[in-house]
Amino acid sequence: MKFNNKNVFIDSSAVLGENVQIGDNTTIYSNVIIGDNSIIADNCVIGEPNNNYYTNQETYMNPKTIIGSDSLIRSFSIIYSGSIFGNFLNTGHHVTIRENSNVGSNCSIGTYADIQGDCKIGDYCRFQSNVTIGQKSEIGSFVFIYPNVVLTNDPTPPSNLIKGVFIDDYSQITSGTIMMPGAKVGKNCLISAQSTVRGRFDDDSFISGSPAKNIGLLSKMPFFNSTKKRHYPWMFFFNRGMPWEGVGFETWNKSKKND
């Protein structure tokens, strides 16, 4: 349905792996490398030139863009040149990802997500729709970010200072939360919906409010799941698409430490 080679433009310098499929009305600009078995759906732009292109089109060289294998970029998405993605990337529709970001493997990035460049994102992260990730954000692995969350970066707007947000492994940032410039969130935290988060928070914090406070240890909070157990740390109860699927988090985590 989607791959009729209709109105497709692929620059001759692009390197497509085996079984790569490019959807109709999609453009692949220069110096894009796409890994085996990846699908770029219809109406996408991959390797979008950065701002220098517009000021000097004749001498502009498009930085290298690397999309790993087994990825799926859904329609109307724009990925700038100069970003690198691991394998098994999965995006929604109308996504915009700016230049110089480094995104690990197995990440999923929701519809209308806006990743503004110079970001570092680990593996197995999931960003839902309408997430805005400001420039110079640093995000660990297994971090899930829910709709309408914003990671800001300017402590005294407007200024030339950029202080990115840092979020460590396994933390969950729920809907409508604003992360203030330079906020640092440890591992295994949960931030409740609509919070305004400033400052530094330890591992295993339950963070809530505007301004957000540390309510206590997340692992002691009465968040019970359908098995009537405390749900956090969540990795013992959720494994869909996670590397511990099948073996369980405990076994996976031990084997990982032994590596």
Next chain:
Amino acid sequence: MKFNNKNVFIDSSAVLGENVQIGDNTTIYSNVIIGDNSIIADNCVIGEPNNNYYTNQETYMNPKTIIGSDSLIRSFSIIYSGSIFGNFLNTGHHVTIRENSNVGSNCSIGTYADIQGDCKIGDYCRFQSNVTIGQKSEIGSFVFIYPNVVLTNDPTPPSNLIKGVFIDDYSQITSGTIMMPGAKVGKNCLISAQSTVRGRFDDDSFISGSPAKNIGLLSKMPFFNSTKKRHYPWMFFFNRGMPWEGVGFETWNKSKKND
């Protein structure tokens, strides 16, 4: 201007009613049915295949998509296969509507709205821009949802449990509100801007705050309109595009009950 049959793709299995117009650069995939007099503007995708398509393109069968008559889908919108819409659907631009949703007649869905699938939406609903409707939401008729509202669904994120939000007829959810998983809002309620709504609320509630509380009976609140009368229930004061336009809500409501 928009209908020059330029770079249009319409699958041979699509069934277009009388006077249907399809805009330039638009794609209509298989098993789409579009009612009489409907307009699909330019750069749209209707009948977007669901995820199964990517895993097995050869045997994939696109579920049926039905768009009623007299509808207008504006440009850059994506409607997945497997959803059903009543007559007089009206969308903004860059809309994304996922699979298996059932949307009544006379609904309008704003620019950048993201309806995530498996939703049930009544008649005469109006969603403004940037609205995010989580999977398994259930929304009555005459419900208006304003910009940047999110309907969530996972009570202990991340988990495999989905508890959709329920909003009953005539209720108004204003800008920036987050509806927490499983929240239930009765008929004729007003939720004030930027609220965080958890739990169950009776009919005629004025709901406000983070966490949101029932402030009192909405019909007794001092929300006066330009006629100096209490504005709620709003149906006595607003009728543009509503089925009681011309006859008034009282008459329409009585005749409806007599049906």
Next chain:
Amino acid sequence: MKFNNKNVFIDSSAVLGENVQIGDNTTIYSNVIIGDNSIIADNCVIGEPNNNYYTNQETYMNPKTIIGSDSLIRSFSIIYSGSIFGNFLNTGHHVTIRENSNVGSNCSIGTYADIQGDCKIGDYCRFQSNVTIGQKSEIGSFVFIYPNVVLTNDPTPPSNLIKGVFIDDYSQITSGTIMMPGAKVGKNCLISAQSTVRGRFDDDSFISGSPAKNIGLLSKMPFFNSTKKRHYPWMFFFNRGMPWEGVGFETWNKSKKND
């Protein structure tokens, strides 16, 4: 890369200045005027017809759209007919700007911004991503609006009354804030993240909270920048792209007053 004249449609009535470039897959409808050296990138629609077009295509006349010189409209953006933009307009991707808006020079409008029409916007404004500007908003010059801010306009939703928001020169509206209908913000104000702003605020106010309060004079607040000085009024510390770049705000401001 972007300008191969591939699947481009330009109406014969459009007037393009010198050195104007039109990207692939872009449509320019009738009665659009584009100033010298402007770039409309790929996959854009400029001069989008308003709703009257759909009801009477045969007699519809597209209102005039004017885009100034030296502008850059990034891909997948839609600009309706009947709006006027000064020189040096700069947009992100997937932007939607409705009809009858009047936007000054040197403005920048971020990705997924939604400007809903009948708005008046001064010079040197910067709107970041996901900003929603309701109909009949009035915004001065040098106003910066950060991600996920909404300017609403209906005091008793739903109604037919539209009371736009007014924001005066140099004010900063930070992330996730909701501006309530008819709110009026003076010059040189800062609104903190996630505020809900109702009513009228004097010049030089620091505005914060839900509902937002005037915390005090912004110029007296302890917001220190990297030079250890009070950052507000910010114009003394930030000049990138501003008309006082090079000469400093004080000199520029004096010369302006002497004009």
